[in-house]
Structure formats: structure tokens, C-alpha cells
Amino acid sequence: MAFIAEPVMGAGGVLTPPTSYFEKIQAVLNKHDVLMIADEVICGFGRTGNMWGSETYNIKPDIITCAKALSSGYIPISAVLINDTVYQLIAQQSAGLGSLGHGFTYSGHPVAASVALETLDIYEEMGLVETVQEISPVLQNGIRAFADHALVGETNGVGMLAVAELVSNKNTGEAFPSEKRVGPHLLDRALEHGLIVRALGDRIAFSPPLVISKVKIEEMFKRFGKALDDTKKWLETDQ
Amino acid sequence: MTDDNGKDYIEGMSGLWCTALGFGNERLAEAAARQIRDLSFYHGFNQKSHAPQIELAERLLGLAPVPMSKVFFANSGSEANDTAFKLVWYRSNAIGTPEKKKIIGRVKGYHGVTIAAASATGTPINHQAFDLPIDRSCTLTVPTMLVAQNLVKAKSNIQRVWPKISTPLLSRKARTPLWPLLQNPSWALAGF
Structure with missing residues (x-):
């Protein structure tokens, strides 16, 4: 048995866990011999302000999966890391069967592996974690500056992940009816202003390159602000 | 990013949470070209391997947040x-x-x-x-992490809230292996 979790839920809406969330979960997992799988596909390689989301949230995984920033997305490659306890049991079982019958034609493809190695070299040379820790306050302060906007309920984020939730009632946090498609409407306005972001429902997600400059982040939020204002106007005239 | 009309965009999502190093990094282009010339393809079956794969596995083990033993690539x-x-x-x-x-x-x-x-x-x-x-997976339906966040925000009494959020789970036909997990109230506190 295993439990799988992204340290920060990505496609679910950039949801950060409450303090001590994973510690409490892992206590239960350990008690019942349930393995912990950290899905670091989004969080891995600096995204949350540490090399791994597991470090940011004190997760002690038995298995880690990672992809995306492993090659900076330039070429498809992902990896599964397993600890020695898990490995020994799998080795034992496969020795009994004669082989471990699992593997892909392109597993560890040399071109993908080389691009990933070069990516890790660049991360090391630039000081990936330090770079993120230095720039991420600009993103986090930037998103939180929208907390006062009439359309914005929650603003949140960690490291180079940020989210602003669009709500119909700022005081109660009431959501827009999904058929109103406010999130998608905002995306179109953002495109008009030269900004590509993603709407996860009505949660607008930001996950810019880790090497983005302060000036670019400020410009990004300036464009987001214009898209927000346009959306507000649309809602007012649409009522 | 530039569209087919020449309009410029800021990519606020790194594509799909991918391009940590931005777009068009020359070193990565070179690394791919070099490797295609050097060894264009090899697999990892039948006790075969190759340097880039071995090296990458070792690098990842060195970076891992907890001691890890083996790496599988996909x-x-x-x-x-x-x-x-x-x-x-x-x-x-x-x-x-x-x-x-x-x-x-x-x-x-x-x-x-x-x-x-x-x-x-x-x-x-x-x-x-x-x-x-599939029947070998189980997505815990309630309470979600959002509920947990709201509980934390509202400082609600977990003992009062737990029966309410656990009832739908426990009233379903019990999935035996999961039973001890679901009975533990710390799941609720932890956010399920």
C-alpha cells in the first residue's frame, strides 16, 4: 500500500499544505506500513524554494517521482527514486522470478539523460536554490499585493509558485458559478495584455521560469492587474 | 514567447511548469546535439547501460532529500x-x-x-x-486539504468536525486494508 501526494498540489489549484500536515500523515503511514510517495514532478528542482518540495514540507518519502524541471522541460525524461528497503524487497522478488519485467524502450535515453545532466550542471553552477530564494519574495509579495483587489479572494504560494483565487464575494469568499467561466475569461484578457497564465477553475496560477528577473515579474503582474481590471469591468456590465 | 502575428507574451507558467531555465538555452541544445552524435540511442535491457544514464542516476541519488538507493528512468x-x-x-x-x-x-x-x-x-x-x-486505487473523498485549511483558519474543534466529515467515508462498504487508516482521527487533523 502507498500514499501519494504532491508537496504542493499543482493542477489542483496550487494548494499549499497546512503546517505539520505531512508530519501528521506520515506518523499514520508508518504505523500501518503504508509507503510514502512524493510526487515531485512540479515541486522538484527548486520550485518551492528548496531543491525538493519534500524538504520544504518535511516529507520523508520512500519513493520520489520527478520529471519536468529535471530537463527544464527540453526533452521528455522522468525518474523514480526508491530507498534501499524498498529496493531489497523488489530485488528479492525479481531474483525469484528471474527478472523485473518492467522498463520502457526509452528509459534513460542517452540524449534525454545528457540534457538532464547538463540541466543539473547549470543548476549547480548558478546556485539554483539560492537563486530561487533570492527572487521568490518578488513573486510572493507581488501576488499578495492583489489581495486588495475586488475580485481576488485568497492569494497564496511558495517559492516560485503563486496563485490568486477569483471570488464573487470578497467578504464571504464565495466562488463564481463555474458556468460563468470567469477564470477562462480572465485568461483571454491576460493574453490580450501579453501574458500566459493558467486558470485552475478560478484559481489563476503562476509558475514562471526560475531564472526570471525581478523586472519581468513586475511586468508580469502589471499585465495580470490589467487583465483583472478588464474582467471586473466585464462582470459589472454583464450583470 | 511570440505568436504567429508577432505579438510578445510573458510565459507565466513555464509552459506546463516545465522550463525552469526559460526557453532556448544554448547549452541544453548543445548537450542534445553532442549526445546524438556520440551515442544516439541505447536501452537499459539485458544488463545493458550507458554513461549518461549511470551518471544521471548517481547525480539524482546525490541530490535526493533522503537516502535513496536506485533510480528508474521513464x-x-x-x-x-x-x-x-x-x-x-x-x-x-x-x-x-x-x-x-x-x-x-x-x-x-x-x-x-x-x-x-x-x-x-x-x-x-x-x-x-x-x-x-481502477479498484486498486482509492482517492480519499473527504475531508480534503481545503477542508483542513479551513479548519485551521476557523480553529474548529476537530473532535466536533471529524464525525461529520468521516461519515461518508465510513458508511461506504469498508475497504478492509484501509480501515485502520480511516479510523484514525489524525487523518482529519492532517487534512483528509
């Missing part, structure tokens, strides 16, 4: 998660607990679109009309 996050689940099932058989094979995911958790990864994913759109989830 081509996408979905495949990596499916592989992880298959290894969990393989392990269950190895230790003689073949009945304990549930993969527990979370509402709104996203792990990919292959059959097992999509099953562990907690969004209906990835299940509907695909006949998912």
Missing part, C-alpha cells in the same frame, strides 16, 4: 507514477501481503493520465468515461 511524470505504483504492488507480493495494494490519492491531487496515475488523481474529469479509477 519519459513522463505519468509513467514515473505508474512505475512507482507497480513497484509498490510488487513489494506487497514480496512481503506476503498481496491484499494490501491500495494506492491512496487525494481529492484534487494530480498524478498523470496513464491508467494507474489517473486513478490516483483526484479530479473527476480524469476518471469520467474512462472507467477509472
Whole structure:
């Protein structure tokens, strides 16, 4: 048995866990011999302000999966890391069967592996974690500056992940009816202003390159602000 | 980014949470070209391997946040998660607990679109009309992490809230191996 979790839920809406969330979960997992799988596909390689989301949230995984920033997305490659306890049991079982019958034609493809190695070299040379820790306050302060906007309920984020939730009632946090498609409407306005972001429902997600400059982040939020204002106007005239 | 009309955009999402180093990095282009010339393809079957794969595995083990032992490579996050689940099932058989094979995911958790990864994913759109989830996965329906966040915000009394949020789970036909987990109130506190 295993439990799988992204340290920060990505496609679910950039949801950060409450303090001590994973510690409490892992206590239960350990008690019942349930393995912990950290899905670091989004969080891995600096995204949350540490090399791994597991470090940011004190997760002690038995298995880690990672992809995306492993090659900076330039070429498809992902990896599964397993600890020695898990490995020994799998080795034992496969020795009994004669082989471990699992593997892909392109597993560890040399071109993908080389691009990933070069990516890790660049991360090391630039000081990936330090770079993120230095720039991420600009993103986090930037998103939180929208907390006062009439359309914005929650603003949140960690490291180079940020989210602003669009709500119909700022005081109660009431959501827009999904058929109103406010999130998608905002995306179109953002495109008009030269900004590509993603709407996860009505949660607008930001996950810019880790090497983005302060000036670019400020410009990004300036464009987001214009898209927000346009959306507000649309809602007012649409009522 | 520039569209086909020449209009410029800021890519606020790194594509799909991918391009940590931005776009058009020359060194990565060179690394690919060099490797295609040097050894264009090789696989890892039948006791074969090659330098880039071995080196990358060692680098990843060196970076891991906890001591890790082995690395398996695939081509996408979905495949990596499916592989992880298959290894969990393989392990269950190895230790003689073949009945304990549930993969527990979370509402709104996203792990990919292959059959097992999509099953562990907690969004209906990835299940509907695909006949998912498979019976070896279980996405905990309530309480979600959002509920937990609201509890933390409201400083609610967990003992009062727990029966309310656990009832729908416990009233379903019990999935035996999960039972002890679901009975533990610290799940609620932890956010389920």
C-alpha cells in the first residue's frame, strides 16, 4: 500500500499544505506500513524554494517521482527514486522470478539523460536554490499585493509558485458559478495584455521560469492587474 | 514567447511548469546535439547501460532529500507514477501481503493520465468515461486539504468536525486494508 501526494498540489489549484500536515500523515503511514510517495514532478528542482518540495514540507518519502524541471522541460525524461528497503524487497522478488519485467524502450535515453545532466550542471553552477530564494519574495509579495483587489479572494504560494483565487464575494469568499467561466475569461484578457497564465477553475496560477528577473515579474503582474481590471469591468456590465 | 502575428507574451507558467531555465538555452541544445552524435540511442535491457544514464542516476541519488538507493528512468511524470505504483504492488507480493495494494490519492491531487496515475488523481474529469479509477486505487473523498485549511483558519474543534466529515467515508462498504487508516482521527487533523 502507498500514499501519494504532491508537496504542493499543482493542477489542483496550487494548494499549499497546512503546517505539520505531512508530519501528521506520515506518523499514520508508518504505523500501518503504508509507503510514502512524493510526487515531485512540479515541486522538484527548486520550485518551492528548496531543491525538493519534500524538504520544504518535511516529507520523508520512500519513493520520489520527478520529471519536468529535471530537463527544464527540453526533452521528455522522468525518474523514480526508491530507498534501499524498498529496493531489497523488489530485488528479492525479481531474483525469484528471474527478472523485473518492467522498463520502457526509452528509459534513460542517452540524449534525454545528457540534457538532464547538463540541466543539473547549470543548476549547480548558478546556485539554483539560492537563486530561487533570492527572487521568490518578488513573486510572493507581488501576488499578495492583489489581495486588495475586488475580485481576488485568497492569494497564496511558495517559492516560485503563486496563485490568486477569483471570488464573487470578497467578504464571504464565495466562488463564481463555474458556468460563468470567469477564470477562462480572465485568461483571454491576460493574453490580450501579453501574458500566459493558467486558470485552475478560478484559481489563476503562476509558475514562471526560475531564472526570471525581478523586472519581468513586475511586468508580469502589471499585465495580470490589467487583465483583472478588464474582467471586473466585464462582470459589472454583464450583470 | 511570440505568436504567429508577432505579438510578445510573458510565459507565466513555464509552459506546463516545465522550463525552469526559460526557453532556448544554448547549452541544453548543445548537450542534445553532442549526445546524438556520440551515442544516439541505447536501452537499459539485458544488463545493458550507458554513461549518461549511470551518471544521471548517481547525480539524482546525490541530490535526493533522503537516502535513496536506485533510480528508474521513464519519459513522463505519468509513467514515473505508474512505475512507482507497480513497484509498490510488487513489494506487497514480496512481503506476503498481496491484499494490501491500495494506492491512496487525494481529492484534487494530480498524478498523470496513464491508467494507474489517473486513478490516483483526484479530479473527476480524469476518471469520467474512462472507467477509472481502477479498484486498486482509492482517492480519499473527504475531508480534503481545503477542508483542513479551513479548519485551521476557523480553529474548529476537530473532535466536533471529524464525525461529520468521516461519515461518508465510513458508511461506504469498508475497504478492509484501509480501515485502520480511516479510523484514525489524525487523518482529519492532517487534512483528509
